Amino acid sequence: MFYMQLQEIPRVKTISREDFVSRYVKPQKPVVIEELTRDWGAYDKWHLDYINRIAGDRMVPLYDDRPVTHEDGFNEPHARMRMHDYIRLLESEPTNYRIFLYNLMKEVPSLQEDFQWPDIGLRLVKQLPMLFFGGENSKVFMHFDIDYSNILHFHFHGRKQCVILPPDQTKYMYKIPHALISREDIDFDHPDYEKWPALKKARGYIANLEHGQMLYMPEGYWHYMKYVTPGFSMSLRSFPRNPANLVKAAYNVLIMRHYDNFMRKRKGQAWIDYKNEQAVVRTHRELGMEI
Template sequence: MNLADIPRVSYITKDDFIEHYFKPQKPVVLERAIEDWPAFDKWNLDYMKKIAGDKIVPLYDNRPVQHKDGFNEPHAKMKMADYVDLLKNEPTKYRIFLWNILKEVPVLQKDYTFPDFGLKLLKGLPMLFFGGKDSYTFMHYDIDLANIFHFHFDGEKEVVLFPQSETKNLYKVPHSLITHESIDFSNPDYEKWPILERASGYKTTLSHGEVLYMPEGYWHYMKYNSPGFSMSLRAMARNPKNLAKASYNILIMRYYDVLMRKLKGQDWIDWKNKKAISRTNKSLETLVEK
């Protein structure tokens, strides 16, 4: 894959962000954007254990999607205190994602403010994501194709991004938001996934207090190099094409996929994974013919 380093800036004005990153839809890492937040000094795994230790949290690992697991059903549950101990004491694939702190631990809202980047952030949807060393998310994009600001705390996280224009090279699974789950985007096997070599994207490693801007609908893969967590804030897509695609995903695609899972079970999932390969390979065959 052709991966360029994501640009980095220490500080940026709202006007510069809009002009140089939002309008051209390019990612950027803001290195010192939240040093005035109480969260910058307070938020680490020990603090989360202290403030939310009694909360029961849903956990997910890296196993491929299986019909028997249910749709978005957690693979395990435990108290946050026990989960933090697990993260700190041994490698684990268990992750927390889309954990709404407004609902679960309202006091955490006092530790941050909504930054003014020139976009209207959705204040009801701050989400936390946790992971252990070497755990990762499958390459995916968000259902609403939002503009995302990803605030990282504690540890280091490896990130790989692709714009929607690279979808044809990523072995996208049809009727879903993910690529084929067998691909290791940290160390891809080009003999097995040859078309990935045509993909052009971005990479970076996030450390405590850094903020990653991911433009509308960007594909993203994230791997925890050490135990840690992040918070995401989002703003609605502005591009009419992306808004239309988001509406289709939310109102039609996800319900169709759920229906087909109920009707065909694992056969539907297996068919989608095979199609991810055959459709992507076909695009290469078409290119060669031309």
């Protein structure tokens, strides 16, 4: 259960291109569209047994919820296994292993025949349909995306809880310097407000997605995802419309992540420890909460 100040994300069953752009994209507000996928082949087919049948032999990268160390490369997987072994694991017991940002569409092109590129007023990047898988109660740490994209996040097979916060809440999030994440030792299900008092001021949104539903996440939104049941999701992306966010995205991709990798190699775990400390120091200092 969450104790931050969260409101339910608005929901519509369907929406026109014009209304989606005027009511949500331009003001940068989230929305859940419940029936956007009803006429897709994916709506009937995209369950774990189907993925197992057509992609079971593929080797897939796996991630868990261990804290970042200086030995980890940027988005470097923690393990690998065949998809059919991973799906068997998902269906047999809770697991922290997740598939993250995996271009299964490239590996299994027939999947592209199961969905349609929505004519919804965003210029979607056709090269980047990414899939994400997770087991019961597995969690995706609180973060925002490196490229500040507008994201259409579709969920399949089961239920998923999504907590998102707009960029103006960054000052409360204990953001790690030179990174895209909050402190990894924060339990966002049950925040310790004595240890993390700034979180009491954070305001965001929450939604529970079911099979076939889509969440629109605007540019630079923080998000924390929890798989209530085993399942998987697909994200379609549109580069930021805001010029300032384009600049931030370029900085993240071209400078920030390379600098961070350099410092990890140079200073080792001391660099990670320093950043974790600074996340607290800088957050409390900016809010006048020196403790």
